[in-house]
Amino acid sequence: MGDGVNVKVLVFASYAEALGRGELNVELPAGATVADCVAEVRRQTGGRVPPAPLVAVNRVYARPEQPLAEGDEVALIPPVAGG
Amino acid sequence: MCPWLTHDPLDVTALLAEVASEGCGATTVFLGTVRRSADDGDVVGIEYSGYDAMAEAELEGVLADARARWPGVRIAMRHRLGYVATGEVSVAIAVAAPHRSAAFDACRFVIDQTKERVPVWKKERLAAGTERWVGPHGG
Numbered sequence: 001m002g003d004g005v006n007v008k009v010l011v012f013a014s015y016a017e018a019l020g021r022g023e024l025n026v027e028l029p030a031g032a033t034v035a036d037c038v039a040e041v042r043r044q045t046g047g048r049v050p051p052a053p054l055v056a057v058n059r060v061y062a063r064p065e066q067p068l069a070e071g072d073e074v075a076l077i078p079p080v081a082g083g
Numbered sequence: 084m085c086p087w088l089t090h091d092p093l094d095v096t097a098l099l100a101e102v103a104s105e106g107c108g109a110t111t112v113f114l115g116t117v118r119r120s121a122d123d124g125d126v127v128g129i130e131y132s133g134y135d136a137m138a139e140a141e142l143e144g145v146l147a148d149a150r151a152r153w154p155g156v157r158i159a160m161r162h163r164l165g166y167v168a169t170g171e172v173s174v175a176i177a178v179a180a181p182h183r184s185a186a187f188d189a190c191r192f193v194i195d196q197t198k199e200r201v202p203v204w205k206k207e208r209l210a211a212g213t214e215r216w217v218g219p220h221g222g
Contacts, residue, residue: 012134013204014216056202059137075134075202079219082133082162082203083115083174083194 003030005068009041010075011049018048028068035064037074049076087142088135090165098177101159107179109186113194115174117167125210128168129217134202138162145196149178153185158193162203 009024016022026040034055041049054077055062068074095112102110117129146158160176167173176193180186205217 010134012202013132013206017216056134056137059134059140075137077134077202078204078216080198080200080202081205081217081219082131082138082201083198 004028005030005032005070005072007037007068007070007072007074009037010073011041012075013078015049015053015076015078019045026074032068033064034062034066034068034074037068038064038076041076053077054079087160087162088133088138088164089161090163093161093163093172093175095172095175095177098159098161098175102157102177102179104157104179106155106181107157107186108181109183110177110179111183111186111190112178113174113176113190114172115194116172117169119169124207124215126169126207127210128166128208129173130166130206130208130214131162131164131173132204132206133162133164135164137202141201142197145193145200148196149189149192152192153180153189156180156185156189158189160193160197162197162201164203166208 005028007026009026011019011022026037028036056075056077057072119126149158150156157179162174176190178186178190206214207217208214
């Protein structure tokens with residue numbers, strides 16, 4: 001068992017368009033938070049998602065300081081516009 | 084796919100049948116339709132997309148909150164995904180309650196909360212042939 005945390009990051013709508021893909025696999029250090037994951041995604045993609053997007057972890061809105069666990073499904077959520 | 088998201092045209096009559104009940108004396112319906120206005124860039128249609136699994140959970144949460152605030156209300160809703168042309172219905176909500184106050188209020192609550200919480204996005208297709216993403220609570 002490694003020390004890090006591997007998470008799947010889903011991006012949607014305008015973010016997916018900006019990245020040209022809908023999914024990334026991100027490897028983070030143990031104890032990494034939602035904010036750390038966003039920073040890593042920005043690093044990997046040359047800043048093509050905003051610095052403080054809405055984020056969901058396992059389909060529930062999450063705060064930046066929430067810690068991540070191995071296998072979590074993280075979603076970067078552009079401003080919602082349903083209804 | 085969850086019961087509230089569909090790629091098919093919405094059947095408002097079916098939604099009314101879902102909420103009908105002898106104990107309900109008031110029924111309200113909200114229909115969101117794709118609007119065309121020259122002032123808004125002349126939209127000919129909207130492509131709806133969503134984070135389906137989370138949208139299902141959020142819609143379930145919205146309906147649960149409504150039922151908690153207005154005990155006894157019956158609610159049915161559908162949200163379309165995919166391309167919806169101008170004039171077509173993109174979201175439909177039917178609410179039945181014993182009396183009209185709850186029927187009006189719960190219906191308003193459901194559409195307002197849907198627009199706040201549910202991870203669905205809109206990409207407008209304009210008459211000029213271009214496309215643009217809609218910002219939060221656009222329309």
